[in-house]
Amino acid sequence: MKVVFFISAFFFPVLLQAQEGLQLWYKQPARTWEECLPLGNGRLGAMPDGGITEEKIVLNDITLWSGGAADNNKEDAIRYLPEIRKLLFEGKIVEAESLLQQHFLVKGRGTGFGKGANLPYGCFQMLGDLHLKYSYDNNPSLTLPTYYRRELSLENAVAKSSYTIAGVNYHREYFASFSNDIIIVRLTADQPRKISFSVSMDRPERYTSFVQGDELSMSGQLNNGTDGQGMRYRVRVKLKQAGGTLTSDSNRLVVENADTAILYIAAATDFRGLDHEQSTLSALNTAMATSYEKQKRDHIAAYQKLFFRASLSLENQRKEQAALPTDERLKAFEKDPADNGLPVLYFQFGRYLLISSTRPDLLPPNLQGLWANTIQTPWNGDYHLNINIQMNHWPLNLTNLPMLNEPFYRLVESLVEHGEKTAWSYYRSEGWIAYSSTNVWGYTSPGLGPAYGAAISGSGWLCQMLWDHYAFTKDTAYLSRIYPIIKKAAVCYSNILVKDPATGWLVTAPSSSPENSFLLSAGKSASTAVAPTIDNQVIRALFSHVMEAAKTLGRDAQLRKKLKRQQLQLPPNQIDSEGRLMEWLKPYQEKDRHHRHVSHLWGLYPGNEISLSQTPDWAAAAKASLISRGDNSTGWSSAWKINLWARLHNGERAFKLLTGLLRPATDGKSGTYPNLFDACPPFQIDGNFGGTAGIAEMLLQSHDRFIEFLPALPDAWSKGRFSGLCVRGGGEVSLRWEGGRPRTASINAVQNNTFHVKIPPGATYSVDIDGAIIGVRSQNDIMSLKLLKGQRANIVFQWK
Ligand code: FUC
Numbered sequence: 001m002k003v004v005f006f007i008s009a010f011f012f013p014v015l016l017q018a019q020e021g022l023q024l025w026y027k028q029p030a031r032t033w034e035e036c037l038p039l040g041n042g043r044l045g046a047m048p049d050g051g052i053t054e055e056k057i058v059l060n061d062i063t064l065w066s067g068g069a070a071d072n073n074k075e076d077a078i079r080y081l082p083e084i085r086k087l088l089f090e091g092k093i094v095e096a097e098s099l100l101q102q103h104f105l106v107k108g109r110g111t112g113f114g115k116g117a118n119l120p121y122g123c124f125q126m127l128g129d130l131h132l133k134y135s136y137d138n139n140p141s142l143t144l145p146t147y148y149r150r151e152l153s154l155e156n157a158v159a160k161s162s163y164t165i166a167g168v169n170y171h172r173e174y175f176a177s178f179s180n181d182i183i184i185v186r187l188t189a190d191q192p193r194k195i196s197f198s199v200s201m202d203r204p205e206r207y208t209s210f211v212q213g214d215e216l217s218m219s220g221q222l223n224n225g226t227d228g229q230g231m232r233y234r235v236r237v238k239l240k241q242a243g244g245t246l247t248s249d250s251n252r253l254v255v256e257n258a259d260t261a262i263l264y265i266a267a268a269t270d271f272r273g274l275d276h277e278q279s280t281l282s283a284l285n286t287a288m289a290t291s292y293e294k295q296k297r298d299h300i301a302a303y304q305k306l307f308f309r310a311s312l313s314l315e316n317q318r319k320e321q322a323a324l325p326t327d328e329r330l331k332a333f334e335k336d337p338a339d340n341g342l343p344v345l346y347f348q349f350g351r352y353l354l355i356s357s358t359r360p361d362l363l364p365p366n367l368q369g370l371w372a373n374t375i376q377t378p379w380n381g382d383y384h385l386n387i388n389i390q391m392n393h394w395p396l397n398l399t400n401l402p403m404l405n406e407p408f409y410r411l412v413e414s415l416v417e418h419g420e421k422t423a424w425s426y427y428r429s430e431g432w433i434a435y436s437s438t439n440v441w442g443y444t445s446p447g448l449g450p451a452y453g454a455a456i457s458g459s460g461w462l463c464q465m466l467w468d469h470y471a472f473t474k475d476t477a478y479l480s481r482i483y484p485i486i487k488k489a490a491v492c493y494s495n496i497l498v499k500d501p502a503t504g505w506l507v508t509a510p511s512s513s514p515e516n517s518f519l520l521s522a523g524k525s526a527s528t529a530v531a532p533t534i535d536n537q538v539i540r541a542l543f544s545h546v547m548e549a550a551k552t553l554g555r556d557a558q559l560r561k562k563l564k565r566q567q568l569q570l571p572p573n574q575i576d577s578e579g580r581l582m583e584w585l586k587p588y589q590e591k592d593r594h595h596r597h598v599s600h601l602w603g604l605y606p607g608n609e610i611s612l613s614q615t616p617d618w619a620a621a622a623k624a625s626l627i628s629r630g631d632n633s634t635g636w637s638s639a640w641k642i643n644l645w646a647r648l649h650n651g652e653r654a655f656k657l658l659t660g661l662l663r664p665a666t667d668g669k670s671g672t673y674p675n676l677f678d679a680c681p682p683f684q685i686d687g688n689f690g691g692t693a694g695i696a697e698m699l700l701q702s703h704d705r706f707i708e709f710l711p712a713l714p715d716a717w718s719k720g721r722f723s724g725l726c727v728r729g730g731g732e733v734s735l736r737w738e739g740g741r742p743r744t745a746s747i748n749a750v751q752n753n754t755f756h757v758k759i760p761p762g763a764t765y766s767v768d769i770d771g772a773i774i775g776v777r778s779q780n781d782i783m784s785l786k787l788l789k790g791q792r793a794n795i796v797f798q799w800k
Pocket of ligand 1: 367379384388515596634636680684
């Protein structure tokens with residue numbers, strides 16, 4: 001053990017600072033929805049296309065769902081469980097799968113294979129299209145402006161389109177207000193009386209749109225899949241213009257020759273019994289009684305409180321690429337990925353999307369965040385529990401947005417009562433379980449087919465996310481809130497584990513490794529399996545978390561003992577003849593070697609039972625599996641692999657995956673659309689969030705009992721700084737590095753804690769706490785810093 005004494009104090013730059021170039025911008029209006037710039041305040045979303053003579057703004061409300069509460073559990077499923085297990089243990093997989101398909105999956109039509117709009121399952125839907133038709137009296141035939149720019153600032157969550165026609169400079173500003181819960185569009189021109197346009201509204205189905213007084217409205221009711229009386233919604237649009245006239249006809253508002261005009265768009269649904277008629281009315285009244293400038297200021301201030309909690313900058317050698325419009329910049333990056341500003345932009349765009357697509361007391365971001373332009377959204381725009389909803393939340397704690405965990409917590413909590421019914425129907429078990437997807441109606445049942453629908457790791461994985469938030473925050477009040485949820489999930493798994501006659505291990509059966517299948521003899525394949533690796537890893541982690549929580553809270557001593565005993569009997573990770581981590585209990589060959597899901601690597605990321613320092617053999621096997629799976633896949637799969645390679649401390653490979661994720665998706669393949677939305681394809685927001693988390697994971701890790709700076713830094717990012725990234729144990733970290741080596745770091749304690757920090761090999765260091773010299777203990781290249789809540793440790797590294 002050695003003791004190193006403090007040498008010098010230093011000051012780290014403050015967090016709240018503007019960063020350069022955090023803008024998406026274009027030289028033309030959007031031609032497709034995936035070129036439109038997304039705005040959102042956690043509930044309401046808007047994607048204006050910035051059109052010159054006609055503009056469409058797609059509107060969203062995150063609560064707008066068709067479908068409704070339904071019983072999807074097969075009451076008699078339990079009768080078939082013994083036989084399915086017997087067949088599985090006898091190796092009669094095909095027979096087991098066929099019995100499962102008939103009797104052990106969902107009752108009824110479930111998710112409708114992702115086409116659930118008119119089923120009880122329902123789907124998240126677009127709210128409507130707002131149509132603006134502009135006319136230019138100075139030159140009615142002119143459509144081509146002499147100047148055009150469309151942009152979105154990530155620093156203030158305001159979009160703009162500016163253009164010049166016949167010498168008149170037009171300017172539009174759009175935002176989804178974080179302070180007033182309303183969408184606002186302001187139109188100005190630099191000459192008087194130049195603003196003339198009409199506004200109307202529609203959607204592909206289930207609407208009436210009408211004008212009452214000076215208000216344009218749209219309302220309707222969605223299909224609940226049973227009696228048709230589903231969710232109701234209301235959109236109200238009002239205008240405030242200066243100069244000129246405001247008139248209307250039956251379904252349009254018309255402005256002529258105004259100097260400026262402001263559109264106020266209020267929308268709501270009756271989700272959770274909200275009085276949507278009244279709430280839209282009062283939102284409009286409040287907004288219209290406030291000046292535009294104040295509204296914008298309040299909006300920006302509310303947004304920045306979250307956004308500026310973390311910053312990142314990477315020295316960029318490609319200033320010329322950084323100056324390009326975002327669509328061209330993406331293309332240039334594919335040829336020359338040295339434009340470090342683009343990963344920074346992508347990182348902050350992910351944080352922007354997270355802040356914009358969820359808010360406490362409401363819903364977590366769904367498969368499309370909150371942005372959709374169709375009635376039947378892909379895969380119902382729902383919450384998939386076998387990677388997608390979890391990936392949506394990966395950046396949350398890492399990038400200092402912990403308050404956005406609340407809607408996720410709330411969704412999971414709401415699943416418990418439904419999952420209890422599912423656990424009872426299928427297993428006669430106490431506790432709760434959820435399979436592979438859910439909606440806003442509490443769906444927890446299995447899915448329609450074995451590959452997707454029989455995987456039982458969903459509830460356990462949700463609980464790992466709940467736990468990780470605790471690991472980051474060390475908030476024991478929160479731990480008390482999640483305890484019943486994670487305990488009941490553990491109780492269910494504990495009850496349904498059975499002894500595998502061949503190995504004596506405690507196994508799940510039936511289950512599946514999410515969406516993958518394996519080869520059997522005679523050209524057959526199946527998905528139904530005993531103890532797929534992900535189940536073992538997820539249950540192992542869940543049991544550890546419940547035991548630790550019970551101990552911390554002083555509860556359930558008997559349960560703790562039982563879980564410990566069972567945990568020791570779970571199947572260990574196994575390695576196949578090719579040196580790869582096995583995805584199933586048996587060394588099956590996967591049907592698709594390059595399958596997008598890498599569920600068996602869950603223990604490496606997002607779990608932490610596999611790590612380079614603690615389990616190097618498994619880490620090597622995980623690496624072999626990753627190599628064998630290959631790099632090309634869907635957007636979210638690339639994003640997952642960035643995180644996995646980061647955990648394997650391979651910065652170059654993680655960077656390669658990141659460049660793949662950022663590939664322009666103009667050819668219908670995976671990558672990134674011009675508006676930086678992730679292309680699965682189609683647009684799925686998980687890849688954005690997974691990419692943001694991956695970038696953070698390359699720069700800072702804390703899963704392995706210590707904090708490690710720059711664990712997977714690619715050569716291209718040799719100089720940079722970040723602030724406000726978070727570590728487990730309740731710490732906010734800032735770091736500045738050069739030549740690939742940490743120079744100065746600081747840890748702000750959000751909780752009392754001893755932070756263990758890996759000393760970069762070859763570095764010496766000095767430490768002060770709030771400016772006071774301290775001696776630091778270190779052992780095995782790990783220094784320990786004991787901090788009280790609110791204290792800051794500053795570390796200076798010296799390199800020979
Ligand atoms: C999982 C994935 C698909 C898609 C869907 C929404 O089922 O396997 O690729 O991302 O979720």
